[in-house]
Amino acid sequence: MSGKLAGMSAIAGRFASLRDRGEKALVPFVTGGDPPIEHLPMILRTLESGGADLIEVGLPFSDPIADGPTIQASSQRSLDRGTRLEDIFEAVAKASVGVPVIYMGYTNVALRRGFGRFAKGARESGAAGALLSDLTPEEAGDWQAAAKEAGLDTVFLVAPTSTNARIELACGATTGFVYCVSRTGVTGAENRVPADVRETVARVKRHTSLPVCVGFGISQPEHVRMVCEVADGAVVGSHLVNLLAETWREGSGREKLQEAVAGLKAASRI
Amino acid sequence: MPSAPRTQGRFGLYGGRYVPETLVPALDELTQAFHEAWNDPAFRAELEGHHRKTIGRPTPLTYLPRISDETGLRVYAKREDLCHGGAHKLNNAIGQMLLAMRMGKTRIIAETGAGQHGVATATVCAMFGLKCVVYMGEDDIKRQELNVFRMRLLGAEVRPVGSGTKTLKDATNEAMRDWVTNVGDTHYIVGSCVGPHPYPFIVREFQKVVGEETREQILAEENRLPDALLACVGGGSNAIGFFYPFLEDKAVRLIGAEAGGEGLATGRHAAPLCEGTPGVLHGAYSYLMQDDEGQVIPTHSISAGLDYPGVGPEHSSLKDSGRAEYHAVTDEEALDAFMWLSRSEGIIPAFEPAHAFALLKKLPFDADSLLIINLSGRGDKDMETASRVLEL
Numbered sequence: 001m002s003g004k005l006a007g008m009s010a011i012a013g014r015f016a017s018l019r020d021r022g023e024k025a026l027v028p029f030v031t032g033g034d035p036p037i038e039h040l041p042m043i044l045r046t047l048e049s050g051g052a053d054l055i056e057v058g059l060p061f062s063d064p065i066a067d068g069p070t071i072q073a074s075s076q077r078s079l080d081r082g083t084r085l086e087d088i089f090e091a092v093a094k095a096s097v098g099v100p101v102i103y104m105g106y107t108n109v110a111l112r113r114g115f116g117r118f119a120k121g122a123r124e125s126g127a128a129g130a131l132l133s134d135l136t137p138e139e140a141g142d143w144q145a146a147a148k149e150a151g152l153d154t155v156f157l158v159a160p161t162s163t164n165a166r167i168e169l170a171c172g173a174t175t176g177f178v179y180c181v182s183r184t185g186v187t188g189a190e191n192r193v194p195a196d197v198r199e200t201v202a203r204v205k206r207h208t209s210l211p212v213c214v215g216f217g218i219s220q221p222e223h224v225r226m227v228c229e230v231a232d233g234a235v236v237g238s239h240l241v242n243l244l245a246e247t248w249r250e251g252s253g254r255e256k257l258q259e260a261v262a263g264l265k266a267a268s269r270i
Numbered sequence: 271m272p273s274a275p276r277t278q279g280r281f282g283l284y285g286g287r288y289v290p291e292t293l294v295p296a297l298d299e300l301t302q303a304f305h306e307a308w309n310d311p312a313f314r315a316e317l318e319g320h321h322r323k324t325i326g327r328p329t330p331l332t333y334l335p336r337i338s339d340e341t342g343l344r345v346y347a348k349r350e351d352l353c354h355g356g357a358h359k360l361n362n363a364i365g366q367m368l369l370a371m372r373m374g375k376t377r378i379i380a381e382t383g384a385g386q387h388g389v390a391t392a393t394v395c396a397m398f399g400l401k402c403v404v405y406m407g408e409d410d411i412k413r414q415e416l417n418v419f420r421m422r423l424l425g426a427e428v429r430p431v432g433s434g435t436k437t438l439k440d441a442t443n444e445a446m447r448d449w450v451t452n453v454g455d456t457h458y459i460v461g462s463c464v465g466p467h468p469y470p471f472i473v474r475e476f477q478k479v480v481g482e483e484t485r486e487q488i489l490a491e492e493n494r495l496p497d498a499l500l501a502c503v504g505g506g507s508n509a510i511g512f513f514y515p516f517l518e519d520k521a522v523r524l525i526g527a528e529a530g531g532e533g534l535a536t537g538r539h540a541a542p543l544c545e546g547t548p549g550v551l552h553g554a555y556s557y558l559m560q561d562d563e564g565q566v567i568p569t570h571s572i573s574a575g576l577d578y579p580g581v582g583p584e585h586s587s588l589k590d591s592g593r594a595e596y597h598a599v600t601d602e603e604a605l606d607a608f609m610w611l612s613r614s615e616g617i618i619p620a621f622e623p624a625h626a627f628a629l630l631k632k633l634p635f636d637a638d639s640l641l642i643i644n645l646s647g648r649g650d651k652d653m654e655t656a657s658r659v660l661e662l
Contacts, residue, residue, distance in 0.1 A: 062434065062565040062566040063439065063443050064443075065289075065290065065443050065446040065447060066290040066447075067447075068447070072433060076434070084563055106550075109565075110564075112560065112564030113564070133290055134288045134290055134553070135288060138278060138287065139278070139287060157290065157291040157292075158291060159290070159291045159292035160292075161291075161292050161293075161453060161454075162291060162294075162295065166294060166295070184292050184451060185292075185450060185451040186447045186450055
């Protein structure tokens, strides 16, 4: 095991060990600072103990154009509480979870701090990678250089509308896993996952040997199961953000979160 | 001549394309469709036909004798307020609609602040029989009621946006989310020279007819180029269309008026070129009102059309190069100019270009300077707000 992991990034190592076990990855998403930031370490540990294989931590932005109402509202609540980027980095460092953490945010938040300082801060908080939802490979040269320098993996998106040439480009720029968007649309829990996601994942797989995870609209164990038949993992965001908003209170809500994650994780063992 | 932006759509440092991956193929398609159309004489002829017969171009260049006498300047107004619909917005909306038809799109969406771009988009959708959805902030719906009714009368669906600041910024967010979701059959008619490449370039090309006509008209009237051009800048489409044909005429000063709101010192304004820092909003890198965490700051202006924290990337580049200069005009100064133009010349301007007129009193100009102001829209839409704040 250790020989196999030598020289690999935390994300690559995680997917390698999942493959060894015949499992796919469950990747929950939570917004940094919603519930309030002092809860984030406990939330991350709960996600881990529930069975999360990687965790995405959302960095709130005032104008999240790729997000639907759930994550918009969650981001706004976090900003209204005065959450700062540094607070999120500190909370993630404090949580010190054993699974790779990936930041998911928007270009301006990283750019304002400077890609170099942002990447360094993210890495020092213990994160393994980052994804900027509105940054495509064509614009990402400086970002990739800064992330590489800091030892942070870069995750890029592919979408059902991506041409094969663009899939090639995104896979070339990605060093962690490729994030495949399940549908044309913004984030948000849905009742079903479009069937053509299989076709999109298959197209991506023809261009890369990197792991491919599917996100957007995945909320139920049966969605995770369907996605994990073709992809290497499933990202569940809005559903868990809703759950936290409804049930996470001072000293309660851990069991509900852990149970939900465990249910989703079970569906990724196929 | 200044050239078209490079593939990634940069004006100097500014512009680019910062969007979710889902939209990139649509932006590529739009870029290609625009270049093909722009090089197609049939497209140009059709557009020129609409300029004359739909919009009512060329719009007049009107000498303003009483304002000229009072200020000791020679002041002309480019009368975009006389365009069909009441503002320069139709120049762009018709152009983009013709592109949408070429691309086979069947549904149109738009964002609007003051409602002028929404009305222009609703107008072209009625003309061509396409479904039209316009996103508008709840606060703007309240202060531009007349335009909301006009859009509905024209058959458009106006969708109120209650998130964030409930103004143009959030209407734009919502329009982008709609586009990400319905990108297959929908064209997004962006209303200003903002957004991801190719929008700032396309919108400028469709608006530059304003400056081209002005150049011809002033040469015919005065046999010389003006000393300065003045225009208001929110996103900046009327200004860039007006300025662009004069960029190489280095003796012509290019002056933009941003919304100073309650004053720059109060922080309650919408003047990113005067007070902002470069950042990424709505798909482009440009000057932006943001805090040190990169969060966009709420703006304030009496003028819904200028109440926006970003600005077109070409203006950012013109600011940095020094080719254009930008000044902030407060709500109060704009209202004063709104009254002044109404009572001196019998022209009721929209609040937006009233900001540009205010600069006549605010900036020092040499006596007898020849100035042209882009009167980008008429004031009907602002009557209700005006009647509330002005005691007449």
